[in-house]
Amino acid sequence: MTDRLLIERIEARILDIPTIRPHKLAFGAISRQSPVIVQLWLRNGATGFGEAATIGGPSWNEESPESIHHAITAHLAPALLGQDGAHFGAALARMDLACRGNAFAKSAVEMAVIDAVARSLHLPAWQLLGGKRHASLPLAWTLASGDVSRDLEEAQLRLEQKRHRIFKIKIGARTPEQDVAHVARIARGLAGRATLTVDVNQAWDGSTARRHLPALIDAGVTLIEQPVARWNVEALKTLTAELGGRASLMADESVCTPQDAMSLARVQAAQVFSLKVAKHGGLLRTRDVAAVAEAADIAWYGGTMLETSIGSAASAHVFSTLGPLHHGCELFGPQLLVDDLVTERMAIRDFELQLPDGPGFGLTVELAQLNRFDRARSGLKAV
Ligand code: MUC
Ligand code: MG
Missing domain, CATH: 3.20.20.120 (Enolase-like C-terminal domain)
Structure with a gap:
């Protein structure tokens, strides 16, 4: 196992970002999105980002920003700490063992793993x-x-x-x-x-x-x-x-x-x-x-x-x-x-x-923007 790709730390936060206009669907109207953003660190210092967004809390399907955040912090992150980030399939299997279902939560963590590993290898994720x-x-x-x-x-x-x-x-x-x-x-x-x-x-x-x-x-x-x-x-x-x-x-x-x-x-x-x-x-x-x-x-x-x-x-x-x-x-x-x-x-x-190129997903994430919309900082409540 290459030590440098070991997963060292995983954090998740819920953001609240208003939409430019109400977005009306069969089950209701939304005026903000509350994506869960995951940041993951490898032992080599590389970081990766992932996201899971729902529409209208748990209205589109069973998962909500709050349930996603909980599944990640209480179950999925602990299952992956110390594991080799490069073993994507094995990481998925560990997440499945730790937590049934919760597809949205798993997707955000898997994204962050793939982004961090791809960045470490200086490759676009698509590769x-x-x-x-x-x-x-x-x-x-x-x-x-x-x-x-x-x-x-x-x-x-x-x-x-x-x-x-x-x-x-x-x-x-x-x-x-x-x-x-x-x-x-x-x-x-x-x-x-x-x-x-x-x-x-x-x-x-x-x-x-x-x-x-x-x-x-x-x-x-x-x-x-x-x-x-x-x-x-x-x-x-x-x-x-x-x-x-x-x-x-x-x-x-x-x-x-x-x-x-x-x-x-x-x-x-x-x-x-x-x-x-x-x-x-x-x-x-x-x-x-x-x-x-x-x-x-x-x-x-x-x-x-x-x-x-x-x-x-x-x-x-x-x-x-x-x-x-x-x-x-x-x-x-x-x-x-x-x-x-x-x-x-x-x-x-x-x-x-x-369609973007890398490294990772090819993005530069602005930490100040994460802080600006962070629910924990704004005191907003769930939809
Ligand atoms: C859906 O069900 O497709 C995608 C675009 C949009 O406006 O709402 C979503 C959800
Ligand atoms: Mg649809």
């Missing part, structure tokens, strides 16, 4: 994850102000800036008829200039989805994300079979573990998997889920949990290593936040996110 296959990816923006005029204004600006021409519209909070009318107005306003996706965030039952998705497709939507509950694989399968020729069905909340991926792939319940490093439990397991997708002729999409530049860059590193069958990515989280934690964000050019 430790299989090698780079994409230099850039089309970058979506989410329209979720809840107001058609504001959504259209946002989209126009981003088109003019050549930042985004794929727009994901969050629906499911209002009646399906209102949602269809909202999406149709946006589609008319952007006709011929943009690609439209909807994310229902599990809000509909199978028959509501069967009844209303065709109208969304008629309006111009080409990608439909998680219209039904995560457990409702039967409905996903039926929708994919019935509508899959006209628009692509994408699983998000339904596909977390590689085993979920296998179950969906076996019955062809989706044509696209939204990959998110947090829900898969890290960068390595994101690759495992992507491998199942590729083997089943299912495309991937580079999803976000609205992370700062730390989690977004880590995601970008692993997405840059994946295969050619994809629908781009949505790593726009940093742009939705009032400020960031790094000196320089990943660049966006010609509607594409420029």
Whole structure:
């Protein structure tokens, strides 16, 4: 064992960062993000950073910033202290032994390990994850102000800036008829200039989805994300079979573990998997889920949990290593936040996110910004 890559110290803190506008989803509206930031030190003095962000506390899934922070400080960090950071798979196995589930918490720690080791080796993280296959990816923006005029204004600006021409519209909070009318107005306003996706965030039952998705497709939507509950694989399968020729069905909340991926792939319940490093439990397991997708002729999409530049860059590193069958990515989280934690964000050019290089995730984290948004210092309470 090389002493120099031994894991010596792991710290985690919860930040509270306001969003630039309320972000409205099927299950509620958020006006701040509370990412958990992990900093890890190796014996050689190298440090690495990781992040796990949730949306709306424990509303998107079971984990919350507070549970993530607790899992890391009480269980995951103690399991890794003194271990060789370079043994990524063994570190994951130790975390699994110490703590069942808690994928978000594990992902933040694994990110910090990989960042620190890659920095020690003066390599970009993507080089430790299989090698780079994409230099850039089309970058979506989410329209979720809840107001058609504001959504259209946002989209126009981003088109003019050549930042985004794929727009994901969050629906499911209002009646399906209102949602269809909202999406149709946006589609008319952007006709011929943009690609439209909807994310229902599990809000509909199978028959509501069967009844209303065709109208969304008629309006111009080409990608439909998680219209039904995560457990409702039967409905996903039926929708994919019935509508899959006209628009692509994408699983998000339904596909977390590689085993979920296998179950969906076996019955062809989706044509696209939204990959998110947090829900898969890290960068390595994101690759495992992507491998199942590729083997089943299912495309991937580079999803976000609205992370700062730390989690977004880590995601970008692993997405840059994946295969050619994809629908781009949505790593726009940093742009939705009032400020960031790094000196320089990943660049966006010609509607594409420029995928970063190293060392590590290629970021310079500003400690003053971590302190500025640190919940423990501001006295703010959980959402
Ligand atoms: C989700 O379910 O995809 C991603 C982008 C966004 O606006 O919300 C998220 C969560
Ligand atoms: Mg989603």
